[in-house]
Amino acid sequence: MQNNSLFVITYVVGFKRQIAIGDIHGCYDVTVELVEKVVCFDPGSDQLIFIGDYIDRGPDSKKVVSYVSALKNKYPQQIVLLAGNHEYLALEAFKLRTTNHVQLWFINGGISTIQSYGSYEAAQSALVPFVETLEFYYETEDFIFVHGGIPIGDTVTTATPKSLLWERNYAIYHGKSAIVGHTPHKKVHKYKHAIVIDTGAVFYGKLSGYDVVNDKVYEAVDAVIAKNPRG
Numbered sequence: 001m002q003n004n005s006l007f008v009i010t011y012v013v014g015f016k017r018q019i020a021i022g023d024i025h026g027c028y029d030v031t032v033e034l035v036e037k038v039v040c041f042d043p044g045s046d047q048l049i050f051i052g053d054y055i056d057r058g059p060d061s062k063k064v065v066s067y068v069s070a071l072k073n074k075y076p077q078q079i080v081l082l083a084g085n086h087e088y089l090a091l092e093a094f095k096l097r098t099t100n101h102v103q104l105w106f107i108n109g110g111i112s113t114i115q116s117y118g119s120y121e122a123a124q125s126a127l128v129p130f131v132e133t134l135e136f137y138y139e140t141e142d143f144i145f146v147h148g149g150i151p152i153g154d155t156v157t158t159a160t161p162k163s164l165l166w167e168r169n170y171a172i173y174h175g176k177s178a179i180v181g182h183t184p185h186k187k188v189h190k191y192k193h194a195i196v197i198d199t200g201a202v203f204y205g206k207l208s209g210y211d212v213v214n215d216k217v218y219e220a221v222d223a224v225i226a227k228n229p230r231g
Helices: 028-038 059-073 085-096 098-118 120-131 163-166 223-227
Strands: 018-021 046-050 079-081 135-140 144-146 179-180 193-196 204-213 216-221
Touching: 018 028, 028 059, 028 204, 059 079, 059 098, 059 120, 079 179, 085 098, 085 120, 085 163, 098 120
Parallel strands: 018 046, 046 079, 144 179, 179 193
Antiparallel strands: 018 204, 135 144, 204 216
């Protein structure tokens, strides 16, 4: 994760679709289905903005991180990878190494991430460099993409990085239109100035994408999770 003054990246490119993808949480199969079969990602005309929370809770954090990293490496301008609060929890656990930080990550789903990598050391080796490349927000002419939200009275440049990951004020937020994740909803939910795209892949089995250019929702469903929802 970079210095807050450097977080914003704006590409002035005429993408036909700009699709924000919600919280994945280790759900690899439904991620591939959404990107490759439902959205049918076309790097010649599309941009994908992943809203963060790639890891934790679900069984395949390692595969998810490898998948989105490969996409980013192959299509650096077409793929935007934002940080989520779960990546922040993992980074704090690995770097600060206090019992409290490790326990906080573990009780929020970190154990499943360790299991997917096979060991704490393997997870640390892979995740620290990955997380440190993630942006805290992405801004275009019409939208701000951020994992949690923007605190009232702040902008994306004045807010603390942590607040951008944990904020949940979308119902009263009144700034530039924001595309956010972080808080699971049963479907993509539009507020006056914010659109929440976290549809609980790991809880309800639905991973959603929202195309801001064409105001269109894309959905992929994990039938097993959907049949036995966790929340």
